[in-house]
Amino acid sequence: MTTNISFLLNGDEISYDVKDHWTLLHLLREEMGLIGTKEGCGNGECGACTVIVDKLAVNSCLYLAIEVDGTAIETIEGLASTDGTLHPLQQSFVDNGGIQCGFCSPGMIMSSKALLDENPNANREEIKQALAGNICRCTGYIPIFKSVEAAKEMGGQNE
């Protein structure tokens, strides 16, 4: 079945006909062409597909697209300004080696953003907790934790 839904995507009002069985990840990547959000495991284990729905980090691979009707979604595409200036979290991941191959990065950054938006002073332990569902095969995590801490100093919670 197809259902018309409307939602805010990175601040823009969107109206879309979605199939009931589409995941949010499918809608974003395959239908809307927003390929910043990654698919790793497809089963909630790796966090590569993390996006923010109504301020909460969720695995878009396990979230039905139809359920975002009436919500506000944030994806990695919404972070940088229109003039190309990176969001403090993005800049900080670049500066601190938080990105190597980059596959986990959109998910890591969206999880970090949800955390700092809610708790701008998150400590190392809270950062670890918030990122426990995001797997990285490259960095060994320490540079990622440092990136989030540095972004915090730069005001990473700001839009």
Add this chain to the structure above:
Amino acid sequence: MKPFTYLSPKTVEEAIAFHGQHSETAKYIGGGTDVIVKVKEGWMEPDFLISLKKIKEMSELHKNEATGELSIGAMVTHATLEKSLMIQNEYPIVYDAVSNIGSLQVRNVGTIGGNLINAVPSADGAIPLIALDGVAQLHGADGERSSDVKDLFLAPYKTILKPGEILKKITIPPQAPRTGSAYTKFGRRAAMELPLIGIGVLLTVDEDLETCTRARIVLGVAAPTPMRAVDAEKYLIGKKINENVLIEAGKIAADESKVRDSVRGKAWHRKEMIRVHVKRMGLNCLKKIQKIN
């Protein structure tokens, strides 16, 4: 993923009616962290998914201050419980359990009701609710009934729910003063891991802050369904709680458990973990009680 039709009823009655119309081919979906995985993998092939998300009363978390009864809607997410100061302060065993489920992404979406009805032997959410003498309120085509949470489980993946029946909420009776509670799970790593063993302990003590008047020792993954170690509980009643008494209770609980060897862990190791953690969680309870009183 195999196509299905998504239905979004606004009341429990409407949801049950939908299920009645499509019975064989319909499944309820809460947060979907389990259902979506199963549909993707082809282990579940529903033609209709009936979502419980829009049923407002099912997402309510509320303590009646007059009666002391806590009511947890089945659709309350793990993250909502984890962030609630009331849960953190008054029901620490619930906090201990839900704050360690999966990842934050899973806890933001996964619900306590889905956790119970899924009925995996390792369900973290069941242990605290059993320790707190929780009662499940069920609603089906034949009306409402209730069951102690401890009696919900028949076998792995199997509960007493009849087809089409909905778990509406869990109620927790008022807690006695001088009660402490704690849960821990032991796995190979801290995050994102189903436990090898889960241990919940709840103790109520007399005014001397030592003598045990009520004990609950609840084990996960120690049997096909969550189980209470009733012999160990009985042993504790009337005893002055200290490390030695808790070591003995741990031994009794380990003997009562029905742990088995599995690919993820050996029985002897699981028994050892029960012994160690019953003691630790018991001491943890005592510390919590003595801190407040």
